[in-house]
Amino acid sequence: MSEIAGRRSRRRRSDAERSAAAVLDAAVQVLGRQPDAKVEQVAATAGVTRQTVYAHYPSRTLLVAAVVDHITAEAVAALDVADMESGTATEALLRWLDVTWRLFDRYPLLLHPSVAAAGPAESDRRHAAVVERLEKLIRRGQAAGEFDGTLSPAWLVSATIALGHAAGGEVAAGRVTTEQTAAALRHSVLRVYGAREP
Amino acid sequence: MSEIAGRRSRRRRSDAERSAAAVLDAAVQVLGRQPDAKVEQVAATAGVTRQTVYAHYPSRTLLVAAVVDHITAEAVAALDVADMESGTATEALLRWLDVTWRLFDRYPLLLHPSVAAAGPAESDRRHAAVVERLEKLIRRGQAAGEFDGTLSPAWLVSATIALGHAAGGEVAAGRVTTEQTAAALRHSVLRVYGAREP
DNA sequence: GGCTATCTCTGACACGTTGTCTAAGCTACC
DNA sequence: GGTAGCTTAGACAACGTGTCAGAGATAGCC
Numbered sequence: 421m422s423e424i425a426g427r428r429s430r431r432r433r434s435d436a437e438r439s440a441a442a443v444l445d446a447a448v449q450v451l452g453r454q455p456d457a458k459v460e461q462v463a464a465t466a467g468v469t470r471q472t473v474y475a476h477y478p479s480r481t482l483l484v485a486a487v488v489d490h491i492t493a494e495a496v497a498a499l500d501v502a503d504m505e506s507g508t509a510t511e512a513l514l515r516w517l518d519v520t521w522r523l524f525d526r527y528p529l530l531l532h533p534s535v536a537a538a539g540p541a542e543s544d545r546r547h548a549a550v551v552e553r554l555e556k557l558i559r560r561g562q563a564a565g566e567f568d569g570t571l572s573p574a575w576l577v578s579a580t581i582a583l584g585h586a587a588g589g590e591v592a593a594g595r596v597t598t599e600q601t602a603a604a605l606r607h608s609v610l611r612v613y614g615a616r617e618p
Numbered sequence: 619m620s621e622i623a624g625r626r627s628r629r630r631r632s633d634a635e636r637s638a639a640a641v642l643d644a645a646v647q648v649l650g651r652q653p654d655a656k657v658e659q660v661a662a663t664a665g666v667t668r669q670t671v672y673a674h675y676p677s678r679t680l681l682v683a684a685v686v687d688h689i690t691a692e693a694v695a696a697l698d699v700a701d702m703e704s705g706t707a708t709e710a711l712l713r714w715l716d717v718t719w720r721l722f723d724r725y726p727l728l729l730h731p732s733v734a735a736a737g738p739a740e741s742d743r744r745h746a747a748v749v750e751r752l753e754k755l756i757r758r759g760q761a762a763g764e765f766d767g768t769l770s771p772a773w774l775v776s777a778t779i780a781l782g783h784a785a786g787g788e789v790a791a792g793r794v795t796t797e798q799t800a801a802a803l804r805h806s807v808l809r810v811y812g813a814r815e816p
Numbered sequence: 817g818g819c820t821a822t823c824t825c826t827g828a829c830a831c832g833t834t835g836t837c838t839a840a841g842c843t844a845c846c
Numbered sequence: 847g848g849t850a851g852c853t854t855a856g857a858c859a860a861c862g863t864g865t866c867a868g869a870g871a872t873a874g875c876c
Contacts, residue, residue: 471825533730578785583780585783596773630851
């Protein structure tokens with residue numbers, strides 16, 4: 421362990437860095453798809469011992485947090501590529517939904533209780549970057565008169581995420597196809613926003 | 619244990635019935651408010667030993683299920699008093715929201731992961747009675763032209779519940795008042811349904 | 817190339833919770 | 847009053863999380 425914070429106690433070895441990265445990668449794969457997976461399973465996938473996992477991530481909760489952060493970064497990158505600034509707010513919204521929908525599909529973890537259970541405060545700080553882009557385009561749309569201004573942006577963000585969860589759940593339940601559900605989601609969100617159908 | 623099913627092996631004693639009821643009551647109070655409470659705590663509240671709880675409810679999961687069933691019955695009773703058949707579908711919808719909103723407030727368990735985690739299949743079978751009444755009035759509203767018929771009743775049910783969860787979360791996070799949130803919820807649901815504002 | 821701090825692994829254990837079992841004692845009920 | 851049924855006390859196994867100590871490997875600096 422290092423001395424008092426700020427005092428570097430030598431260096432950080434490269435194999436430690438690789439281990440930590442391997443663990444995170446494994447965690448993203450394993451926990452991303454099977455949120456109930458045990459630490460042991462993550463360790464095995466990373467080709468490492470359980471204790472080594474704990475050496476880099478003090479608790480399972482923190483490991484899950486790191487996974488969510490990783491996925492969030494992926495989401496932010498995808499959103500930046502999709503460019504939320506260009507076109508009408510409605511068009512941008514549909515792109516936002518498309519990007520996040522794909523992620524929900526790839527990572528069931530995002531739908532899972534354990535993430536939502538992190539509590540609103542923690543949860544919000546975590547996907548702040550993603551949410552922020554949505555909120556920004558909501559404000560843009562409301563200012564432009566594309567979206568109705570009665571409901572607050574903050575609430576619309578929550579509502580959008582909730583509808584996304586519902587849609588993910590429907591697909592997971594196998595009641596309808598992914599495409600049907602995605603269409604229903606787009607439709608519903610636009611209605612809540614008070615936007616004209618494009 | 620009874621012989622082969624159907625062969626009653628004497629009778630069921632009244633104190634067993636009372637114990638089971640006491641446990642259920644305690645579970646509704648304790649788990650309804652603190653979904654993470656341990657079996658031990660439920661037992662203590664019921665004035666009974668942990669083993670006795672297991673004697674009546676084979677697992678914690680089944681106990682939670684029984685609690686949800688109990689609350690569901692309460693909900694159904696309240697909905698029947700509110701009479702979903704009379705008035706316009708929009709009016710009935712608002713009554714439905716009012717009733718269920720109150721329950722979400724009384725029983726945080728309904729918002730909790732562990733219930734949603736039961737899986738869509740199990741979850742749906744459970745509040746089938748509540749959902750059924752909503753779906754019925756959605757069909758009524760769509761047939762009457764009060765609600766738009768583009769989106770399927772099944773999806774609208776999911777969307778409504780999801781929005782309810784989001785609203786509950788907002789209140790729990792203390793970001794806004796209960797009344798503001800309830801208003802936003804009503805507003806949003808009506809929009810998703812494609813209903814005119816009353 | 818060697819020294820040393822760092823890292824990983826092995827193997828163990830504490831802890832909390834769920835669920836099971838047994839033996840003893842109490843109690844409703846015929 | 848006898849007996850089947852119920853509750854209790856007191857264990858214990860299983861499982862997952864988290865911790866700790868020591869032995870062995872290895873990266874990095876001289």
